Amino acid sequence: MKYLLTTQGLICGLGLAFATGANASFSLKSDSNFYTVDTNAGVVFSVRRTDNNVSTQSAGDIASLKINGKEFQNQSRGSQINAGFDWLYKNTSDVKVSATKIGSDYIKVTVKAGKLTHYYMARKGYPNIYMATYFTGEPDVHNHVRYILRMKRSQLPYGPEPSDISKTTSTVEASDIFALSNGETRSKHYSNQRLKDWKYIGATGNNVGVWVVRDGMEGSSGGPFYRSLLNQGTAGDQEITYIINYGQAQTESFRPGILNHYTLVVNKGQAPSTDIDTSWFSKMGLTGYVADSKRGRVSGVGINNRNTDYDYTVGFANSKAQYWADANIASGYFSTPYMLPGTYDMTIYKNELAVQKQQVTVTAGNTTVLHTISIQDDPGNDGVIWRIGKWDGSPQEFMNGSKLTTMHPSDVRMSKWDGSNFIVGSSSTNSFPAYIWKDVNNNHVIYFRLNASQRAKAHTLRFGITDAMAGGRPQIKVNDWTSKIPSASSQPKTRSLTTGSYRGNNTTFEYSIPASAWKNSDSDWNSLVINVVSGTTSSGYLSPAISVDAIDLLK
DSSP: OOOOOOOOOOOOOOGGGSOOOTTOOOEEEEOSSEEEEEOSSSEEEEEEOSOOSOTTOOTTSEEEEEETTEEOBOSSSOBEETTOGGGSBTTBOOEEEEEEEETTTEEEEEEEETTEEEEEEEETTOOEEEEEEEESSOOTTTSOEEEEEEEETTTOOBOOGGGBOTTOOEEEETTTEEEOTTSOEEEGGGGOOBGGGOSEEEEEETTEEEEEEOOOOTTOSSOTTOBOOOEEEOSSEEEEEEEEEOOTTOOSOOOOSOOEEEEEEEESSSOOOSOOOOGGGGGSOOTTOOOGGGOBEEEESOEESOOTTSOEEEEEEOSSOEEEEEOOTTTOOEEOOOBOSEEEEEEEEETTEEEEEEEEEEOTTOEEEEOOEEOOOOGGGSOEEEEEEOSSSOOTTSBTGGGTTTSOTTOTTSOOSSOOOEETTTSOGGGSBSEEETTTSOSEEEEEOOOHHHHTSOEEEEEEEEEEETTOEEEEEETTEEOOOOOOOOOOSSOOTTTTOOOSOOEEEEEEEOGGGSOSSTTOOEEEEEEEEOSOOOOGGGSSEEEEEEEEEEO
8 A cells, every 4th residue: 555645635533533531531640751641532642751861762752652542652762853852952961841731621741952942732632742843043963853753663554655665675875765676766855745735744554644734834944845854664663754944955044943833643544634723822831932913924916927837836035934825826816824024035936946036024913915926037938949848947847857756866767867869859858867967977969950040140058957966067068169167056065866856046057159159051950968067076876967947049
C-alpha cells in the first residue's frame, strides 16, 4: 500500500471517534519522571520531566504516546526538537519542564531550553496534541528547528514511499540518500513538497492515522515554494518531521521571535481536517502569541496581464514573517491570512517565477486594499525567434522534470541525462535536460536556423535558471563566438539538485551575440553549446550544475 501526502478529502471526526475507556478522564498527572496527559479522547501522552542521561532522550521529549492503550512512541528515542532539548544551544544543556491545568478544559506543558520555549497542549475531548515553539535566537548546535515525531513503524507502516529507506541496500550520497537493490533511490529528502501544497504530513496503520497539521508558517523561511523533508521511514520508525526552519536549499534568513504552532492529530486513518481551532490559545499564556485582532490583512482587487495557463501566487515577506495567498483563476483577486503589522515586500509569482514586485504596509485591525495590479515583468511576453521551455520558475517541463523532487538523478527511473542534441523546431521540450552538470552532461548543443533579416543583426540570448550548485553557471559558444564567463548567481550553499529541490534564486543570464557570429545562409544550422563552468571542483552529480527555467533568443 502506498500512502501519499495529500490535501484532498479533508473530512475527519474528532475525539468522539475514539474509544476513551471506562476510567478515562481529562487529567494531568505527574511523578518524578513524567507529566502524563489524558485527553479524554483515546490519546494519552507523557512528557519527560528530567534528564535521564540517555543521549537519545531529553527532558521535554514526548516519551510515550498511547492511542486507545497501544504505545506508538519509540521507547529508545524521544519525539523532540532536533536531537533533544538539551542539545539545542552550545554550552546550554539545562531544560526546565513544567505543567499546569488551565480551567477545566485545557492542559499546558511548558519546556524551556536556552532561548527556546516549546509548548504541548491538550483540549478536553480532542485526540490532538497542540504544539507551539517560540525562540528568540536560532539553536546553534544544528542551526535549524524541526520537531521529529518518532513513531513505531509496526503501528504506522504506511508512509510516503519516496522516503521509505527500510529496504535499501546501499548508500548513494552522503549518509542520507540510499538505493534499493533494483536501483531505485530513497531518502528523507524525497518526501518534500512545496510549502504551499501541503497542509499535513503523517502515516497510517490499522484503523489509525497520526498526522501533523501545519499553521500558516509565518515564522518559517523560503517562501511558498520552499521544499524540505517531511518524513523518513526506517525499519523501526516513522519519523514525521515538522520543519520550522531548515538550511537545506534555503534562500532566506531565519525568522526568530514568532510563535510557530502545529497540531498532532490522531484519527482512524483518513485525511485530517486542516481547520484546527486555535482561538483558545489566547487563554494559554503563550509567549509570542498575537491574536487576530492585533493583525491585519491585504486584499487585491485583481491582477491583469496574467497568463491563464498558470497559477499565480502572491507572496509577502520581511525579516520577521512570511505569508502568501493564491490569486483567483478568473480575476486575480487575492486575500491574505491575518498578518503581523509591518511593511512587506510583495511578489506576484507566475507559477514560481517572480513577475511583479512592490511593497505593502499592514496595520493592525485593518485590511489594506490594493487596486488592480498589472504585471509588467513577465519575460514570457517578450518577442522571440525561438524559446525552449517556459518562463515559470520551474524545470519540470524538461527531461526528467516530473521526477526531480522524488528521486536521485542517478535513479534507474530517470532518462539518460546526456541525451541527444536539441534541434529548434523539431525536438520536444521534454527531450532537453532539466539539469546540466559540469561532470555529467556538459556541452549540450542546440541547433537553430536564422533567416536573412535575423542574421543581419545582433541578438540577445537569455538563459534562465532556477538554481545552481557549486557555483555552476552557463557559458555559451555560438558557432565560433564564445561568451565571457558570467559571474556566479547567488544560490544556497547546500546540496539541492540531488536532494529533491530545484528551488533556489531564479536568475537570468543575458548574452549579446554579434551578427558576425551567425552562419551565412537560411539552410545553415547555427550551433549553441552550453558549457557549465565553475571554479569549484567536485564530481558526478555533485559537480557544478544548473537547473534550467527557459532559454530563448530575442528578436
